[in-house]
Amino acid sequence: MYKLLFEEFFLQVPTKHANASNSNRYYSMYSNDGELREEQVSKGLSNLGLSATGLQHTYLCLSVPGRDLKNVSTLCNYIHLQKLELPCNKIKDLSCVSHMPHLIILDASHNQLTDFFGFQAPKNLKEVNFSHNQMSVMKDLSEYSSLTKLILDHNSFSAIRGLEKCERLSHLSLAHNSISRIRGLDHLPLRELRLSGNAIQKIENLQTLRKLQVLDLSCNRIQSLSGLQKLYLLGTANLESNLISEINEASHLHDLKLLRDLNLLKNPVQDQDDYRLAVIFLLQHITLLDQQTVTAEEKVSSVNKYDPPLEVIAARDHMTNLLYQLMQPQVIFDSTLPSMDTPYPMLVLTGPQACGKRELAHKLCQQFSEYFAYGACHTTRGPYYGEEDGLDYHFVTEDEFQTMIQMGKFVQTMQYGGHWYGLSRESIERVAREGLACCIHMELEGVYSLKNSYFEPRYVLLIPTAVENYVCCLKARGFYSNAQMETAVSRIDSYAKINREKPGFFDNVISCDDRNEAYVTLKQLVKEYLGLEEPGGVSSSITPDNTSSNSTGKLLAANTENADLTDSYSKNYQNKIQARMTPQRTPAETTSSHRREQLIREALNGKSPGAYAELFQRSAPTAPSSLASHSRPTAGPSSTPMRPVGLGGPELDEHSSSEESRASSGLSMRSSAGVHSAESLARGSDVGSGLNIEPLDMSMLGQERDSKGSERISPTLPSSPGRPGTNTKPSLLDAQTSSAGNPDHLKNEWLKRQAGLGEKEPNMNHVFHPETKREAKSK
């Protein structure tokens, strides 16, 4: 209806450009002197039905746009007017409005008014548009308490004033004036404020505008976004064409959770590298940046770039170290290579900084020096008082550390507190060569990274449960800054969260509130690992969620019940348990498994293993170690020694298999173990050729998640004679030379040894068993 009436009105009041016949027809209504005549008014009047705020209003309206009117004093007689539209005329005096006590809406834009509200206030005046006039001074509008919308663009105002009592003003536009400071707006209920095209240098005095939703400050001289922090309802901020040069300025908007649309176009900050990703990272909730939709990909990229999840950090770290390792001529670290039956035994103490893990690691290595030795990491931080080079850490310079990275020396690295830390392969190997298990400590990122490698350590989490105690410990050390302490405290939650959300991620959790108690618990745990004590004694350790037993000892005991322990050669033990515990295989899993079996059979039959050459020479899991047991091939073929590469025969289905392997590893890389194998082959190395082909597929990953708990139940296999941590390098050779293709031989061999130790049954805890070591040494 409004539209119809409006159109009807405009038909009656032709514009300057209307055709001649129309002009002639209506010309008599307008005077040459710009005076509005009675008959014109009566023609221009209308009743407009407007739907405002859901209610039906009927305004008595007069609209006379673009008529070059100068004198509108006739309107003094129209006291009932509610809406008056006189845009695009030449009006200088609007005093007639004083006679319109019912006026609600006034549009006098594009005129020649100099006097700001030069009339007596209509009591209910709500909306006023004085844009494009010649006003320069705002005056007190106390009497206009009903005003909700005021548009004063394109005038010559240099200061905002007189609005204090406009308690209902929700829209204010003062664009393109000469305003240099934002003030006079305190506590106004503004929802929309437009101040573009002024001379504003600083965002100030806006903090009380708690209802502000739209802010336009474009085309000013603003250098900082400070001042917007508390506008919690802000949804749109236009700061185009200003002088903002720092990306960090966006952090002032960080708490504005409703901000969706930010425009920083034509600011110097746009020239900064990665400007867009950085801003998107800082303001994860925005959906429109610089008038372009923020995509989900951009959001993910920004997080991966600026605050990558631990998995991403670890994957990158692993890839880096692996890549550099691949690029270097390799040394064969034969003592720590994954053996046929068990991985090299390692114990990792993890937990937030200064939770006591280093101290406990040292203590443990001292007390159990027959079994463990401390694996010193490298670091670029300087030694604290009392620390010894080579004992606590290998202290190196930044350059040396970087060189080591590039030499492919590290299994994993991480940056913590501005320093680099790294576990070198040589550190582990040094311990392994002694026939000892390696005990190390590291932060969470290190654990993630290590899980990507072929090492399969035991992870014991030491976690502070009484934060105050922990803070006291940090303070007592006396070498941490407040920021460092805050970081350390904040990381407790990360550990706790992972323990909660990823059952089995840590093998054990021990409260470290009391160091002595923690050590007693740890000691107990280790004794159980070593088989020196009956399992079940560890009562004070916090059992990781979702494990039904309350100590690793129990877990291990549980394993032995199910194991077919006479089969010493059987690294398939885990698979068997796994098979029993896994409800049903998906078709994809079955196909994948068949394919792997087929590959192995083909290789056994003398067909060329092609791209899998290295893998066939030595086990090479390409996925996080926690997945390993799932992905081990099934019993028969996998445990049979393979023929070396290059025996001829038909090619394998490399394509499908390598695709599968890549997809499943998620890293598109081979394990470093493969490198050793290739190298050893090239040199005609006599190192054993244990089989452990472990391509994975995605379905396996899914299964891993589902059955993690059960998988962790049997993390340790009976120790093979070839396990390096028990000085078994010679045995590894035995395995290849004397017992290749003869599993029974190995089985018997192993049983003999077990019997020699006085054990009726093979001990699952054999990984750290003293007798194995002694026996191995005596060999």
Ligand SMILES: Nc1ncnc2c1ncn2[C@@H]1O[C@H](COP(=O)(O)OP(=O)(O)OP(=O)(O)O)[C@@H](O)[C@H]1O
């Ligand atoms: N290679 C590594 N990878 C990951 N984290 C590591 C590594 N080496 C050391 N860390 C960890 O880095 C953190 C800082 O080590 P640093 O030795 O400077 O701290 P600290 O105050 O002595 O802590 P703590 O007493 O827990 O060892 C520690 O939590 C430590 O365990």
